[in-house]
Amino acid sequence: MRFRERPSRWVLLGLCLLSIGMMSLPQKYLSALRQVAQWGLSPLASGGNRLVVHLQTRVDELAGTATPSRNKQRQALEQQILTLRQLIEYQRRQIKTLTKWSKVLKDFDYCQLIPARVISSGALPFQNRRWISSPSKKVYKGNLVTTRTVVLNSNYPVREGIFVLGQNYLVGRIVQSEGHLATLQLVTDPHFRTPALLWRMIKPGQTRTIYIILPDGGLSKHTYHHSGKTPAAEPIGQPCKVEAKGDGKQIVLKHVPASHGIQPGDVLTSDSTGGLLPIGLTIGKVVKVQQEKKDAHFVSVFVKPLADLSRLQDVYIVVPPGSVKE
Amino acid sequence: MRWLLFILISLAGIIFQNTVCQLLWFRTSVGWIGPDILVGIAIFSALFSRSGTDAAICGWILGFLLDLTITAPAPPAGLLPLLYAGATAGIFQIRNAFFKEKILTQMILAFLLCIAVYGLWLSWDVAINRMITPLDGALQLIGVALYCAIITPIICAVLKRFGKFLIPADVLLKRQ
Numbered sequence: 001m002r003f004r005e006r007p008s009r010w011v012l013l014g015l016c017l018l019s020i021g022m023m024s025l026p027q028k029y030l031s032a033l034r035q036v037a038q039w040g041l042s043p044l045a046s047g048g049n050r051l052v053v054h055l056q057t058r059v060d061e062l063a064g065t066a067t068p069s070r071n072k073q074r075q076a077l078e079q080q081i082l083t084l085r086q087l088i089e090y091q092r093r094q095i096k097t098l099t100k101w102s103k104v105l106k107d108f109d110y111c112q113l114i115p116a117r118v119i120s121s122g123a124l125p126f127q128n129r130r131w132i133s134s135p136s137k138k139v140y141k142g143n144l145v146t147t148r149t150v151v152l153n154s155n156y157p158v159r160e161g162i163f164v165l166g167q168n169y170l171v172g173r174i175v176q177s178e179g180h181l182a183t184l185q186l187v188t189d190p191h192f193r194t195p196a197l198l199w200r201m202i203k204p205g206q207t208r209t210i211y212i213i214l215p216d217g218g219l220s221k222h223t224y225h226h227s228g229k230t231p232a233a234e235p236i237g238q239p240c241k242v243e244a245k246g247d248g249k250q251i252v253l254k255h256v257p258a259s260h261g262i263q264p265g266d267v268l269t270s271d272s273t274g275g276l277l278p279i280g281l282t283i284g285k286v287v288k289v290q291q292e293k294k295d296a297h298f299v300s301v302f303v304k305p306l307a308d309l310s311r312l313q314d315v316y317i318v319v320p321p322g323s324v325k326e
Numbered sequence: 327m328r329w330l331l332f333i334l335i336s337l338a339g340i341i342f343q344n345t346v347c348q349l350l351w352f353r354t355s356v357g358w359i360g361p362d363i364l365v366g367i368a369i370f371s372a373l374f375s376r377s378g379t380d381a382a383i384c385g386w387i388l389g390f391l392l393d394l395t396i397t398a399p400a401p402p403a404g405l406l407p408l409l410y411a412g413a414t415a416g417i418f419q420i421r422n423a424f425f426k427e428k429i430l431t432q433m434i435l436a437f438l439l440c441i442a443v444y445g446l447w448l449s450w451d452v453a454i455n456r457m458i459t460p461l462d463g464a465l466q467l468i469g470v471a472l473y474c475a476i477i478t479p480i481i482c483a484v485l486k487r488f489g490k491f492l493i494p495a496d497v498l499l500k501r502q
């Protein structure tokens with residue numbers, strides 16, 4: 001028998017059966033398996049990330065002006081100063097952002113902001129996700145995030161579903177968290193779904209007419225002018241409630257009534273009624289409005305996120321009151 | 327095949343894939359395009375391993391490692407190892423028709439392996455209506471396959487340096 005002559009064939013057969021077994025296992029066991037593997041690989045991956053940072057620093061150095069040769073001690077000191085400056089700059093930026101967000105979220109009592117850093121993407125480029133590492137559940141405003149030292153702690157710092165802010169905008173939400181690692185689902189992810197509000201905007205010097213739906217079902221015509229108080233665009237009328245869905249590249253809002261008169265430049269914000277966010281936070285701007293083929297009374301609205309998701313680095317997890325697991 | 331060393335190399339490959347390789351990714355209108363280091367390792371093992379079974383086991387290990395590091399939701403775990411095992415075994419079967427030392431051969435085989443494995447893998451997503459834009463996915467796949475094809479000869483050249491440690495010398499010499 002050929003199998004007897006070649007024991008490796010038995011091994012292969014066993015592995016294939018194992019694969020088929022894994023495919024038929026419930027998803028929760030497989031997620032647990034993946035989490036364990038990712039937890040184990042994280043310390044090694046941080047070494048790799050350190051190498052990436054080192055390489056990037058080297059490339060930056062090479063791209064900068066050529067420096068004359070100096071003695072090693074001086075170079076080392078200069079390197080230290082540079083590192084410290086970068087550290088201070090990073091802390092300053094983080095404090096500034098945290099202060100800004102805490103002003104924005106001031107009415108949302110006892111809400112916590114946990115700073116986190118994007119550390120890696122998935123192994124394959126087919127998934128539009130980023131790995132983030134959050135430092136600790138006991139992180140306070142202004143604390144510096146060091147991802148590498150806390151990866152091994154195995155607490156649950158955040159629960160799934162809560163939102164994540166970027167420097168200025170809402171960028172996604174947590175879909176998985178294990179220990180100090182969490183998966184951030186970006187707003188453009190095809191599986192991202194959230195209730196949102198679409199605000200019609202008016203620019204300085206502009207006049208815009210919109211139709212407002214009356215309680216009896218009729219339409220009332222209103223014309224708005226920009227107040228001129230600020231150079232920024234102003235929202236007009238009541239926002240339209242929509243469901244925001246990612247499509248891999250941008251956000252799509254389907255079945256928006258054409259009577260709302262949505263135009264490119266209008267702004268999409270989060271809906272605060274879910275309780276996870278206190279106020280509507282800006283997500284993106286409308287770039288295209290397309291009439292739906294099936295029903296001319298509805299349009300599909302395409303929204304481009306305002307945050308540069310490809311360069312996402314520092315993020316802030318909004319933990320609503322009572323959500324931190326002790 | 328010396329399995330312990332192979333597993334260590336595969337582990338190094340997957341860590342490299344998850345970290346340093348991110349520098350090589352670039353964004354296009356259809357999504358991110360980046361190389362898959364493990365495709366290169368799979369091609370090397372298919373071209374130089376002692377038997378088809380060895381090649382398939384190598385493929386299975388690579389697919390399994392990749393499967394473990396993919397962020398969910400993804401097609402069910404277990405599919406990628408099977409696809410990798412099948413593809414490496416397939417390449418082992420046809421390798422005699424090629425000059426395996428040639429760079430062009432390695433590139434073509436890497437391209438085909440990538441298309442076959444990830445094509446089927448992504449088809450799963452399309453079949454269950456999870457992938458909304460299959461055309462973009464297909465274009466992205468071609469981009470990834472091309473990138474893998476470019477990078478595979480480099481990986482094969484690096485792994486050949488370890489060839490005598492990975493594969494017993496008599497087998498390696500006989501094959502060469």
